[in-house]
Every structure is written in C-alpha cells, then in structure tokens.
Amino acid sequence: MTQGMNWQPPPKMPRHFKILKVIAQTVGLILVMSLFVYSGKKSSYIVNPTMPIPDQGLVVGITVKDKIHYITREQREDLYWWGYVEIGALIACVALVGTMYLAYGKNAFRRDV
Numbered sequence: 001m002t003q004g005m006n007w008q009p010p011p012k013m014p015r016h017f018k019i020l021k022v023i024a025q026t027v028g029l030i031l032v033m034s035l036f037v038y039s040g041k042k043s044s045y046i047v048n049p050t051m052p053i054p055d056q057g058l059v060v061g062i063t064v065k066d067k068i069h070y071i072t073r074e075q076r077e078d079l080y081w082w083g084y085v086e087i088g089a090l091i092a093c094v095a096l097v098g099t100m101y102l103a104y105g106k107n108a109f110r111r112d113v
Contacts, residue, residue: 017103017104020099020100021100021108024096024097024100027089031089034089038082038083041078045071046069048069048071049069050067050069056072057072057073058070058072060072060076062079
C-alpha cells in the first residue's frame with residue numbers, strides 16, 4: 001500500500017536547533033507586539049492639537065492619518081524607541097530564519113521537527 005510513497009521520517013535535529021527555534025519564536029513575538037504598540041501609540045495622538053502649543057510642550061509634529069498633530073518631545077522619544085525595537089526585531093527575525101534555512105534547509109520549517 002505504501003510502496004509508491006517515498007515518505008521518510010524527519011531528520012534528528014541537534015539541540016541547538018531547538019534553542020534557535022525558540023529564540024526565533026520569541027523575537028517574532030516581540031516583533032508583533034512592537035508593531036501593535038507602535039501603531040496604537042501613534043494612532044492615539046490623533047486627539048492632540050493640529051497647532052503647536054509651546055506652553056504645554058506640544059512642539060514636535062508627527063503625521064497621523066495625513067494630518068500633522070503635535071506631541072511632546074518625551075512622547076516622540078517613546079515613539080522612536082518603539083520604532084527601533086520594531087526594526088531591530090525585524091532584522092533579528094530575518095537573520096534567524098535565514099540562518100535556520102541555510103543551516104538545515106527546508107527541514108527547518110517542517111511542523112513535525
């Protein structure tokens with residue numbers, strides 16, 4: 001019945017592969033979290049005024065939904081920080097997935113490994 005099939009069991013992966021896989025999943029989770037936090041924070045600034053108010057510290061302009069809204073310098077630094085976390089997690093994800101593919105080929109992405 002199974003004579004025509006060339007099914008082979010998955011290769012035994014070394015221990016460091018499983019560690020690499022857990023690290024890649026963690027970095028992917030950080031990437032998704034930072035995407036949501038960054039976009040949520042940026043969208044929350046739509047209630048800020050569209051004119052600068054130096055007395056309140058609202059002097060830094062950002063574009064939210066094609067309009068310029070003004071936020072404080074601290075809010076902008078926080079937004080920059082989340083943007084850098086997002087970019088760093090994306091680079092780490094690409095590097096880890098590329099390393100897994102180069103080291104283990106298509107077997108690195110099998111569900112049963």
